[in-house]
Structures are given as structure tokens and as C-alpha cells.
Amino acid sequence: MYDYALRQDIIHEVHSRPFQNLPAPMVMEHITVLYDGKDAHDAERQILQLIRYLGFECPETHKGFLFIQNAELSIRYEPHNEFYTLTLYKSENTRSALQLPQYRQQLPGAFLAGAEILFRKDQSNLFTRHFSKNFSEWGQDCFHSGQFVASEVMAGSARMATTFKPLPDTGFTLVIVEDIHLMPAQAGRLLQRICEIETYRHMALMGLPSARTLMPKLTLLDQELASVSQRSPDQDSSHTLMAMMELSGQVEALSASTANRFFASEAYFALTEKRVQELRENKLKGKQMTTEFMERHLEPARRTCRSASQRIELLSKRIARATELLQFQVNLTIENQNKELLQAMNKRARRQLNLQSKLESLSVLVVVYYLYDLTGMALRNVLPQGELLDTSLKALTLSLPVLTIITFWIVRHLMKGIKEQ
Structure with missing residues (x-):
């Protein structure tokens, strides 16, 4: 017996991307970058060079996931199939800009999403009625408005709030988190889930522009299919069959260009939904929860992408069914022509026999x-x-x-x- 060739890769994948112990207070910056056609290995090499430039000691031979820290900062690097993420951690109680926006121009790829997370200890007094008030005041100060999404998370062990809107200066989404009685490991899982929600919801929405562009094309193809299907039976079937084949080719081209994106979007929607569920939210009075926000703003986009994918599949099936019926009609016409030809041959043979009889x-x-x-x-x-x-x-x-x-x-x-x- 010998070891399977990919056994070590499988073991490494199961244990990759672990959560970190992250005690409050802390400031985090999380960035999601698309490869956008760039080679993943070349991008990783540039990222590791930047990490070393920031003062982190990273081995030259390192590949894949990385979490490393120095005296002031910690950094987390995660490569994925379509994108990679970088997260900077700094243990402090006051909001201060870190270095990701400053070095964003030096990173390879296309910037997609970013999150700035402020994590602090509970600042309320001993009276329960003041818990939400203090946290609400902090949210109003950070968001300059009383309109933000807020809830208790981790079964009441923490509170979080955000507007899910990017800041005008950095393009990052601001999220505030207050630790009520979290363990460091719980805090690490919570903060990582918040980062993943921000990443996955943007990746999920990448299929929405394609779906919106695709809808008018599908409507035109649908109308054209109806027009071709309603042809007169006296018309030449070969021309109709060629039109059906042309429609089928157009639909298959649309499917080939969008299927991967729609399938990926559906997977990212499911991941976003899963991460939101893992927050284990409880409602704060007068505030909308993240679950409610996602259902209201993300679910319509998900249904649009799903509808576009289903319309392509349905249109392809309709074209196949119409082509099959048309082919059946052509075969029936050919059979009738053969029958008439055989009947004519029989008549000719009878005439010959009658002549021979005479x-x-x-x-x-x-x-x-x-x-x-x-x-x-x-x-x-x-x-x-x-x-x-x-x-x-x-x-x-x-x-x-x-x-x-x-x-x-x-x-x-x-x-x-x-x-x-």
C-alpha cells in the first residue's frame, strides 16, 4: 500500500484558513481583490513581496494561506479561485487608517470590496436599559446617522452594526462590533464571518449585471422562437429547421458565456446566507437585522440571476422540443413522398403487366x-x-x-x- 498522491493536499485543505484568537480592542481592514485575468502565482508573488515590504518576515518559499504578525500588525492572506483577500489587524481602541488603502495601487488585480471593522469592549454600564443606547450612540457617531443595520450576534455575546455602504474616501464598508462577553476564539470567528459576508455578497452580485444584460436578449430570442414556430405548414420545412438551428446556436453561446458566472453566483449567495445564519442574530429594538437586510436587498438579485439561468435552460429545451417536432414533421413528409413514389411505381408495374397480358x-x-x-x-x-x-x-x-x-x-x-x- 502507498499514499494517495494528493493526500497531503487534501489534509492541508481541511485544516487551511483557521480562525485566529482576536481579543478586543482591535481595528481591522479587509480587502477583496479579483485576479481579473492575472496569473494567480504571479499575483501571489507580488503580494508576498508587499507583505515583506510592510515589515513581515515571510519565507521566500511560502505558498497559499498566510497569517503572520509583527510587533504592531498582523496580516492574513487567503488565495481563492477567482480572488484573494488581505486582512490587516491592529490592536488599538481608536479608529485610525491602516495601510491597505495606501498600498492598494501596488496590489495586483481589480479591487472589488473592502471592510473596515472597529472592535471594542462593551462600554455600557450595569443597567440593561442603557446597553442599546450606548451602542446606538456609538453607531450614530460612526455612521453620522441613525439609519444603520444593527443586532446582537453570537447569541447575545456581541453587537454589530453597519450600513453596508462604502465610505467615500476609502471605498470600504464600515462595521462596528462591540464585545459583550466573547472569548478570543469566538471573536476571531465572528470577525472572520463579517469579512466573509462582505466578500461573498460582492462575489455573488457579480452575476447580476450579466443577468440584467441577458434578459432583453432572452426576450427577443423567445419572441423569435414563437414566430418561427408559428410558420404555415405549407412553407418549406428546411428553412424553418435552419432557423431553429440558428436559434439553438445563439442560446448555446449565451449559456456558455454565462453559465459559469451564474453557477458561481449561486454558490456565493449560498455562502453569504450561511455566514449570515452563523451570526446567530437577536433583534435590537428599532433596528433592522443583517438577515432582514440581506433578504430585502440581496434576495431579489439572487432571484434575478436564478431566473436568467432558468430562462436560458427553458429556452434551450423549448427550441429542442420545437426542433424535434419539426424534424418529426419533415420525416412524416418524406414518408408520404416515399409512399406516393411507391404507389406510382406500383401503377407503372400494373400497366406493364396489363400490356403484357394484351x-x-x-x-x-x-x-x-x-x-x-x-x-x-x-x-x-x-x-x-x-x-x-x-x-x-x-x-x-x-x-x-x-x-x-x-x-x-x-x-x-x-x-x-x-x-x-
Whole structure:
């Protein structure tokens, strides 16, 4: 027995991307960057160079997930199939800009989303009625408005609030989190889930522009299919079949160009929903929860992407069904043409047999004539001149009716077998 070739990769994948212990207070910056056609290995090499430039000691041979820290900062790097994420952690109680926006121009790829997370200890007093008030005041100060999403999370162990709107100066979404009685490991899981929600909801929405662009095209193709399907039965089926094949090619091209994006979006929608559920929210009075916000703002986009994908599949099935019916009609037309051709051939064969029947009498006379002539010549050559020859020729002449009847019976018997066939 020997080890499976990919066993170590499987083990590494199961244990990759662990949660960190993150005690409050802390400031975090999380960024999501698309590869956007760039080679993932080249992008990783540039990222690791930037991490070393920021003062982190990273091995030259390192590959894949990375969490490393120095005296002031910690950084987390996660590569994925379509994107990578960078997260900076700094243990402090006051909001201060970290270095990701500053070095964003040096990162490879296309910026998609970012989150700035302020994590602090509970600042309320001992009276329960003041818990939400203090947290609400902090939210109003951070968001400069009373309109924000807020809830208790982790079964009441923390509170979080955000507007899910990017800040005008950095393009990052601000999220505030207050630790009521979280363990460091719980805090690490909570903050990582918040980062993943921000990443996955943006990745999920990447399919929405394609869905919106696709809808008018699908409507036109649908109308064209209806127009082609309603053709007159007297029209040439070959032209209709060619039109169906052209429609099928267009739909398959649309499916090939959008199927991967829609499937990926559906997976990211499911991940976003899962991460929101893992927050284990409890409602704060007068505030909308993250779950409610996602259902109201993200679910319509999900349904739009799903509808576009289903419309492509349905249109493809309708074209296949219409083409199958048209092909059946073409085959039926060909069968009718073959039937008419066979009937014409049968009529021609009957006419030939009738003509042969009419010529039976003539053929009998011809055969009798040749038999009589050949027999007479044979008698003249065999018998000498005299009374015996004359008697034989008279007997041959008198036997003509019998010879004619026998010849007619033979010819009629042969023709009867041909007619039966």
C-alpha cells in the first residue's frame, strides 16, 4: 500500500484558513481583490513581496494561506479561485487608517470590496436599559446617522452594526462590533464571518449585471422562437429547421458565456446566507437585522440571476422540443413522398403487366408460328419426298389448333406466376 498522491493536499485543505484568537480592542481592514485575468502565482508573488515590504518576515518559499504578525500588525492572506483577500489587524481602541488603502495601487488585480471593522469592549454600564443606547450612540457617531443595520450576534455575546455602504474616501464598508462577553476564539470567528459576508455578497452580485444584460436578449430570442414556430405548414420545412438551428446556436453561446458566472453566483449567495445564519442574530429594538437586510436587498438579485439561468435552460429545451417536432414533421413528409413514389411505381408495374397480358395472344401466335415452321423444316429434312412427307405435313397442319391451345396454356401459366408476384 502507498499514499494517495494528493493526500497531503487534501489534509492541508481541511485544516487551511483557521480562525485566529482576536481579543478586543482591535481595528481591522479587509480587502477583496479579483485576479481579473492575472496569473494567480504571479499575483501571489507580488503580494508576498508587499507583505515583506510592510515589515513581515515571510519565507521566500511560502505558498497559499498566510497569517503572520509583527510587533504592531498582523496580516492574513487567503488565495481563492477567482480572488484573494488581505486582512490587516491592529490592536488599538481608536479608529485610525491602516495601510491597505495606501498600498492598494501596488496590489495586483481589480479591487472589488473592502471592510473596515472597529472592535471594542462593551462600554455600557450595569443597567440593561442603557446597553442599546450606548451602542446606538456609538453607531450614530460612526455612521453620522441613525439609519444603520444593527443586532446582537453570537447569541447575545456581541453587537454589530453597519450600513453596508462604502465610505467615500476609502471605498470600504464600515462595521462596528462591540464585545459583550466573547472569548478570543469566538471573536476571531465572528470577525472572520463579517469579512466573509462582505466578500461573498460582492462575489455573488457579480452575476447580476450579466443577468440584467441577458434578459432583453432572452426576450427577443423567445419572441423569435414563437414566430418561427408559428410558420404555415405549407412553407418549406428546411428553412424553418435552419432557423431553429440558428436559434439553438445563439442560446448555446449565451449559456456558455454565462453559465459559469451564474453557477458561481449561486454558490456565493449560498455562502453569504450561511455566514449570515452563523451570526446567530437577536433583534435590537428599532433596528433592522443583517438577515432582514440581506433578504430585502440581496434576495431579489439572487432571484434575478436564478431566473436568467432558468430562462436560458427553458429556452434551450423549448427550441429542442420545437426542433424535434419539426424534424418529426419533415420525416412524416418524406414518408408520404416515399409512399406516393411507391404507389406510382406500383401503377407503372400494373400497366406493364396489363400490356403484357394484351400481348399474350400475339406472343402465342408467334410461338406457334415458329414451332410450326421449325417442325415443318425438320420433317422436310428428315423424310424423303413422297407420300409419307405429305401425310406428316398434313398431320402437322391439322394439329395447329391443339398446338395453339397447349402454347396458350403454357404462356398463361407463366404469366400467372408473374402477376401473383
